[in-house]
Amino acid sequence: MDTPRKHNFFAGPAVLPVSVIKKAQEALWNFAGTGAGILEVSHRDKAFDAVLEGCKARAKRLYNVPEDYEVIFVQGGASMIMAMISMNFIHEGDKAQFIDTGTWASRAIKEAKRSKGNVEVLWSGKDINYTQLPDLSTLKFADDACLVHLCANNTIRGTEYPEFPKTKAPLFCDMSSDYFSRPINVKDFAFIYGGVQKNLGPAGCALCIVRKDLLARVPEHLSEMLSFRKYVEENSIYNTPPVFVIYMVDLAFQWLEEEIGGLENMHKINKEKAGLLYDVFDNSASFYRPTVTVKEHRSLMNITFRLPSEELETKILAEAKTHGFLGLKGHRSVGGLRASTYNACPTESVRLLSDFLVKFAKENR
Template sequence: MNQTMTRAWNFNAGPSALPLPVLEKAQKELVNFRESGMSVMELSHRSALYEGVHNEAIELLKELLQIPDGYQVLFLQGGASLQFSMIPMNFLQEGMRAGYVLTGSWSEKALKEATILKQETYVAASTKEESYRRIPGLDELKLEQGSAYLHITSNNTIYGSEWAEYPDTGEIPLIADMSSDILSRPVDVSKFGMIYAGAQKNLGPSGVTVVILRSDLIEKARTDIPTMLRYDIHNKNNSLYNTPPTFGIYMLGLVLKWVQQLGGVQAVEARNQEKAQLIYNAIDESNGFYTGHVSDKMSRSLMNITFRLPSEALEKEFLSQAKAQGFVGLNGHRSVGGCRASAYNAVPVEACQALRDFMIEFQRAHG
C-alpha cells in the first residue's frame, strides 16, 4: 500500500479515481455549501446558488476544451449508453443511413441500439475479425455520401485501443463517444458534430453525461420522439428541464478547476503520456513475459493499458499479489481476461511508477 496516505493505487476502469484535492474540497463543503446552511445536494436546482454552479461548469468545459461558438454543452443522465439510442432517434431521419466504426464492445453496443430502433445503419469499418487489436486506418473507412452521421468510439476501455487521428468526414457529422478519454488530451472540437461522454472516467463521479453538440444539428433534430429524449428540449432549458444530477455536476466543476490548476488539457496530456509510457515500457522490455493486447503501437490507449502474462495461472498470481500491494482494479474485463491498468487523469504518476516497479519485480520472480 502507498505509505504516504491511506488511499489505494486505483486503476479501476470506471467509476475511476477522482483527484484527492477534489474529494477534500467536496468534503469541506459537504454540509454547508457557501454559507447556505445546506449541502449542494439539498439546493433547489432552480436556485441562483445552484445555477451558478451549473453555469460555471459549462463555461469551464468550454474554456478547457476550447469549444468554439456554435456548440452547446448539455448535462444529461442515463450514461453514454442512453446516447446510443438518443443519437439515432434525433438524427437518423427516414430514408437516411448512419455509419458506425466498430473498434470494440461499446461501438458494437452503439450500433445495436440503432438497429433495435429499426434504423438504417451500415458498418463503415471494423477490426472485429482481428479481435480489436488496432484502430482501422483512415483509408479503410467506407463512408456513404449523404450519411446522417458517422459514429466512432474514441477510446476502447476493454481492448485498450484509441484513435490517434480522427477522420475528416466533410459535410457528414462526426459523432464520438469520448467517455474514457475526454479531457485527457487536446481535441479539435470543430471536427465533430457531437461529442458525448459519461463522467465517471475523467470528468467526475458517475451520473452525469456531458454532450457537446453543434447548434445546427439541434435545429435539425427530430421532434416526434419522447420529450426527455430530445436534445432541443434539454438545450432550450439549459439542461434544467427536469432535476439534473446536481451533486455530480458540482463535482464535475471541481474536477474541471483541478485540470485548470494543473495547467489545462495540454499539461494533462503530457502527464498522461508519462504515466502510460512507464507501463508500456515494462511491457515492451519484458522479452514477451508481458504482451499487450493491441498489436499496433499507434493504436495504443493512454487511458487503458491491457496486457497478458504467459498463463492464466500467472495472471491470477499477479493480480493476487498486486491486490496485496494495494493496487486496485487491475483485472481485465471479463470478456477478454488478462490485466488492465486504467490510468485516467486523476491517477497519479506515482501510482504508475509503483505499478511499473511491481511488474518488473514480478517478472524477476516468475520469468
C-alpha cells in the first residue's frame, strides 16, 4: 500500500485513479457495509443492484444518453462485441460498411465477414500503414446499409477521429480506447461499445450503449448468451455478470463526475497531457517522429512515436524504465514507442515524461 507507484503508460489494462484503487481496496474487505467483500457478494443482492443501477445512471449522465438507448455490460471484451454485432445485426443480403483504420477496425471487418451480409470496406489505410484517418467528406455512406462501423481511437496506430460522420444508416463505433475521455453526441450513433480496461476499469467486460429500436433486428434463433436483446431484457444479469468490473467502472464514473467534474473537464485535461508530448516531438528537430502524419488525427490517448533508429528506441526504453516510466513500448505488431495517457494518467506523470524525452534527445542527438 505504501510502495510508491510508477508512471503508468500501459495501453490497457491501464492506470486507474488513485481514489478508485483505494475505495476498491476497502471494498475487498467490506463492501457497502454488507460485512462481506465485493468479490464475495451475490449479483442478486440489493447492494450490488445499487452499484449496477448507479453505474448505468452515471454512464447515461456523463454521455447525456437519450431515453431510447440502453446501457448494457457484456463479458468477453470488445472483440466479443465485434462477433456479436455480426451475429445480431448483419443478415443475409444486408450491406454493412466499414472503415479500416488498423488492427481493431480490421478485426471488426473480419468478424462481419463471417456473416451472410455484404461487407463493404469504404476506406482502408492499409497501404499507408494506417498513418492517418480518411477524409470523411469523401466517403460514400449508403443510406440503406444495415450499419456503418468505425473505430474512434486506434490504440495501436495512434489515430483518433476529431469528429464523427453523420450517417443515415445506423452508425456503430468501437470506443474502447477513448471511452468517456471526451463529450460525444450519442444521437450520432446507433451502437457504441468498448472494452472497459483502458479508461474505466479492469479487463473482462464491454460496456455497450444500444439504441433500442435496433433490437428488433436480433434473430430469434441466436443463443441467448449472444443476443443483445437478452442483455437488455435481463438488465445485463441473464447470467452472473462481472460484478467486480462493474463495481470498478462505477467508481471510475464517480471519479469522473465528482473529482474531475465531467467530460468537458476530462477532455481539457486530456488535451493538455497529449499536448505536452506532441510539443516535445514538434520541437525536437525530427528526433522524435510521431507516427501519425496528419496533426488533426493525432490521438489524445495513445501517443505513438519513433526515434531515429531502433538502437535508440531500445536505449530509451531501458532508460525510461530506470526513471520509473512503465509501458512505453509500442505494440508488438508495429514497434516504436507509445505513451498511453488515458483519463487516470496524471498530468504530472506526463510532464515528467516530457522532461525525460527532452533530456534524452539532447544527450543522444
